[in-house]
Amino acid sequence: MKKRQLLQSSSFFSELKRRKVYRAAAAYAVVAWILLQIGEVTFDPLHLPDWVMTVLVIVAILGIPVTLMLAWFFDIGPKGFKRTLDRAPATLQGASSSTADSSPSIAVLPFVDMSPDKDQGYFCEGVAEEILNALTRIDKLHVAARTSSFQFRDGSGDIRQIGEQLGVRTVLEGSVRKSGNQIRVTAQLNNVADGYHIWTKSFDEELKDIFSIQDEIARSIAELLVETLSPQEQSAIRTRSSKDVQAYEYYLRGRQFFNRFRKKDIEFARQMFHQAIEIDPGFAPAWAGYADCFSFLIMYVDPQDSYREEATKASQKALDLNPESAVAHASRGLAYLICDEYAEANPEFEKALELNPRLYEAYYYYGRASFHEGDLEKAAELFAKAAEVNPAEYQARLLRVQILKGLGHEKEAAEEAKSALIVVEKDLEWNPDDTRALQLGAGSLIATGDTERAIRWLERALEIDPTDSVLLYNVACNLATLGQSDKALDYLKKAIEYGTVSAAWMHNDPDLDSLRDHPRFEALLQQEEH
Numbered sequence: 001m002k003k004r005q006l007l008q009s010s011s012f013f014s015e016l017k018r019r020k021v022y023r024a025a026a027a028y029a030v031v032a033w034i035l036l037q038i039g040e041v042t043f044d045p046l047h048l049p050d051w052v053m054t055v056l057v058i059v060a061i062l063g064i065p066v067t068l069m070l071a072w073f074f075d076i077g078p079k080g081f082k083r084t085l086d087r088a089p090a091t092l093q094g095a096s097s098s099t100a101d102s103s104p105s106i107a108v109l110p111f112v113d114m115s116p117d118k119d120q121g122y123f124c125e126g127v128a129e130e131i132l133n134a135l136t137r138i139d140k141l142h143v144a145a146r147t148s149s150f151q152f153r154d155g156s157g158d159i160r161q162i163g164e165q166l167g168v169r170t171v172l173e174g175s176v177r178k179s180g181n182q183i184r185v186t187a188q189l190n191n192v193a194d195g196y197h198i199w200t201k202s203f204d205e206e207l208k209d210i211f212s213i214q215d216e217i218a219r220s221i222a223e224l225l226v227e228t229l230s231p232q233e234q235s236a237i238r239t240r241s242s243k244d245v246q247a248y249e250y251y252l253r254g255r256q257f258f259n260r261f262r263k264k265d266i267e268f269a270r271q272m273f274h275q276a277i278e279i280d281p282g283f284a285p286a287w288a289g290y291a292d293c294f295s296f297l298i299m300y301v302d303p304q305d306s307y308r309e310e311a312t313k314a315s316q317k318a319l320d321l322n323p324e325s326a327v328a329h330a331s332r333g334l335a336y337l338i339c340d341e342y343a344e345a346n347p348e349f350e351k352a353l354e355l356n357p358r359l360y361e362a363y364y365y366y367g368r369a370s371f372h373e374g375d376l377e378k379a380a381e382l383f384a385k386a387a388e389v390n391p392a393e394y395q396a397r398l399l400r401v402q403i404l405k406g407l408g409h410e411k412e413a414a415e416e417a418k419s420a421l422i423v424v425e426k427d428l429e430w431n432p433d434d435t436r437a438l439q440l441g442a443g444s445l446i447a448t449g450d451t452e453r454a455i456r457w458l459e460r461a462l463e464i465d466p467t468d469s470v471l472l473y474n475v476a477c478n479l480a481t482l483g484q485s486d487k488a489l490d491y492l493k494k495a496i497e498y499g500t501v502s503a504a505w506m507h508n509d510p511d512l513d514s515l516r517d518h519p520r521f522e523a524l525l526q527q528e529e530h
Helices: 002-018 021-042 050-073 121-135 159-166 207-225 231-236 245-258 263-279 284-300 305-321 326-338 342-355 360-373 376-389 395-406 410-430 435-447 451-464 469-481 485-498 503-508 510-515 519-529
Strands: 074-077 080-083 105-108 170-179 182-191 197-206
Touching: 021 050, 105 121, 105 159, 121 170, 121 207, 121 245, 159 170, 170 207, 182 207, 197 207, 207 245, 245 263, 245 284, 263 284, 284 305, 284 326, 305 326, 326 342, 326 360, 342 360, 360 376, 360 395, 360 503, 376 395, 395 410, 395 435, 395 510, 410 435, 435 451, 435 469, 451 469, 469 485, 469 510, 485 510, 485 519, 503 519, 510 519
Parallel strands: 105 170
Antiparallel strands: 074 080, 170 182, 182 197
16 A cells, blocks of 8 residues: 555656646745745834734735645746646557556666666666566566567657557666676666656665666565565565576576577577576576577577487476476477477466466467467467567567468458558667568568568568578568569578478468479478478
8 A cells, every 4th residue: 555655646746746836835935935024124113013913924824725726726827827737647559458447567668778888788688677577477567578668778768658658657767887896777667647756776786786686676666566465476576597697697698699580699699598507507597598599490590409409408407497487388398399299388388378478488489389280270369469468579460460361361461460560660660670570571561462562671681681591481481472483482492501491380381372382392391391
């Protein structure tokens, strides 16, 4: 109750300021004091009775509530009294019903790098992401997805507009200054309704204290926004996942590379995660990240048996270290997926979602597994849920467009494509070199009839990364849907030459339907099956 009262008090005091009550009170106090001083100096020489001064004091006191009430209801200016408009309720654009009601909600923005060399962006984002992940463990608190909130990574913009775009009532922002073994972290929670601070705190500590700093910020925010926390939630609000700061830094670099989704970046991420577990063998999230790198290398680069073995061992290690980790279960499911062991993979994804119903990766990987099995309806449903928990993530949306087209739901696919393209274009504003957005987005442009723009996007993606096997495969898919069979087969052949393509995915990919009777396609499919 105290936390809610604090929020209500913050909003009330902010409204006093907006209505200029403070300014009116100060002005009245000055005028009243001057009048009393004049009365004290002049009433005696004028031989006025004592009761006149008493009346003046009483009138001055009674005028205080009258002035405050007038200031609340009216703007008092040179043109007289003007009625103060009530504040319109904050609009939650794109918000679900869970955020449009009175339930608490928050977006965590990436912290700003204030370090002298401006080279700690990965660390700043990592600190914010750890706090965000801790807050997602609170059932009563709606937390905007990382991909949504991390679009605002330049540290500028009106908090009220950002909050409205993300559909939340509060926004956490902060900064990090890292120099040698010293670190300064500043965090502040803002009320979206008026843009004013609800809570702020600064920490000047040694780098090794970063875990306790993250924990204190997450705990303070949780206690402020949520009236009561269960014992399980209180114990779950902790960001510490490693015993060593250096291992933690390698892990954060690994996450930064992995989120870029390119072949070379996945390899860089694998190296970073390996460094982290070399330093701290008990670091479960680093083991899960290490496993995911091998799984992605299997899917997109080279299906080596040794990669499958590494993905299996590393994902199982993550699970052994933390059996209650949703991320570890999702990683284990992905390792089963790349081994075509669907009967074992699906329960892992379901367990991950039981532990964390808002884990995007669990829905996304589960959707891919369903696609591999040929259950396109279920894949479409899972990709829809992935988009629901992470509205700013485009991959699941765009894959769902492809599935709907393949199922013959042309009208639904076109509508889905329109909404997906809004997300893709927003991503490209912030990441103009995101080839995955370009290549997958081209499919949605084709679904809406904008073929010329789709071709431009594909050409632009090929200019950026002409040897990426995933890109080449998706170029082939888009050309196949346009009826350009020979060019599509050329790019499909290149995709296999530069990396690998899942035979199961090729079997079930509706974008390749126009190629299935072609001898070259059959030969390529047999090549990947063997």
